[in-house]
Amino acid sequence: MKNFRKEIITILSIVFLTTNAACQTTKSSVVESDTKVSKRKKKKKKYKLSKIDLSHWKVTLPIGKPTEIEPPEILDYATNKTLMPFMYNDSVSGSLVFYAYPTAATTANTKYSRTELREQMVPGDNNVNWTFKDGRSLKGKLAVEDISKDSNGKYHKTIIMQIHGRLTNEQKELIGEKDNNAPPMLKIYWQNGKVRVKTKVLKNLNISDTDILHESAWTDDEGHTFKEKVDFNKFTLEVKVSEGKMIVSLNNNEFKVYKNIHMKKWGVFENYFKAGNYFQSRDKDSFAKVKFYELTVSE
Numbered sequence: 001m002k003n004f005r006k007e008i009i010t011i012l013s014i015v016f017l018t019t020n021a022a023c024q025t026t027k028s029s030v031v032e033s034d035t036k037v038s039k040r041k042k043k044k045k046k047y048k049l050s051k052i053d054l055s056h057w058k059v060t061l062p063i064g065k066p067t068e069i070e071p072p073e074i075l076d077y078a079t080n081k082t083l084m085p086f087m088y089n090d091s092v093s094g095s096l097v098f099y100a101y102p103t104a105a106t107t108a109n110t111k112y113s114r115t116e117l118r119e120q121m122v123p124g125d126n127n128v129n130w131t132f133k134d135g136r137s138l139k140g141k142l143a144v145e146d147i148s149k150d151s152n153g154k155y156h157k158t159i160i161m162q163i164h165g166r167l168t169n170e171q172k173e174l175i176g177e178k179d180n181n182a183p184p185m186l187k188i189y190w191q192n193g194k195v196r197v198k199t200k201v202l203k204n205l206n207i208s209d210t211d212i213l214h215e216s217a218w219t220d221d222e223g224h225t226f227k228e229k230v231d232f233n234k235f236t237l238e239v240k241v242s243e244g245k246m247i248v249s250l251n252n253n254e255f256k257v258y259k260n261i262h263m264k265k266w267g268v269f270e271n272y273f274k275a276g277n278y279f280q281s282r283d284k285d286s287f288a289k290v291k292f293y294e295l296t297v298s299e
Helices: 001-045 167-177 261-266
Strands: 058-059 087-090 095-102 114-119 136-147 158-166 183-189 196-201 218-220 224-229 235-242 245-250 254-258 270-279 288-298
Touching: 095 114, 095 136, 095 270, 114 158, 136 158, 136 270, 158 235, 158 288, 183 235, 183 245, 196 245, 196 261, 224 254, 270 288
Parallel strands: none
Antiparallel strands: 058 114, 087 095, 095 288, 114 270, 136 235, 136 288, 158 183, 158 270, 183 196, 196 218, 196 224, 235 245, 245 254
């Protein structure tokens, strides 16, 4: 009888130990499985969409004659098949990418093509613009993602921001021009990893109020290159204009101030901001990609 009891106890012990071991293995498998799922969730990328408001911008593309897309159509850029190859989201960084390369689709008075935004104070209307007296600011956070090199191994350049002048309809008729185009007061370039600024100056300060409206009355200044090298890193540009004055800043650290007779005389023109990728090359297989993380206009 004692031997029988011992056998029963032994059998129960074995059953208990086996069951316990099985439970531990199951728990271990569940924990391991949960850990793998958790790791997969952590590895899953978070996609970001651009937060740039395009409701007051139209875009010019390096196709067509060239092709322009205005609000409200531009707001659907992410699904617009015409726009998608040239202006699209980088969903990892949350930026808006502008891609351009040499094509025959150029605007008046230039040989270069572009994927570039043009400010419209009234969506869909080019006739409402601002003057320096009105005052206005443009701020952007951007980076050159990629750009080709020339035959000498130097990077090509591109214009990333502009202030463009515009003749009113009355001014256009007064000087007999076929369109409202006036010179660009400001061009900001990405050039060999640095930011370079070019403005316009009058050839003759004693010019008449009518002759000053002609593009031929103006020429380029010597330009200014900021000291900091931005290369392919993210940087911030800000342009502030007021009556007779313009300030361009890089990363809120370097400033170029224009306050002279040329700025004062420029007050005769209307203006609008431009931003994007106005590519400055006709070389075969050349290209540029510019990413904007932020772009805002304020009064």
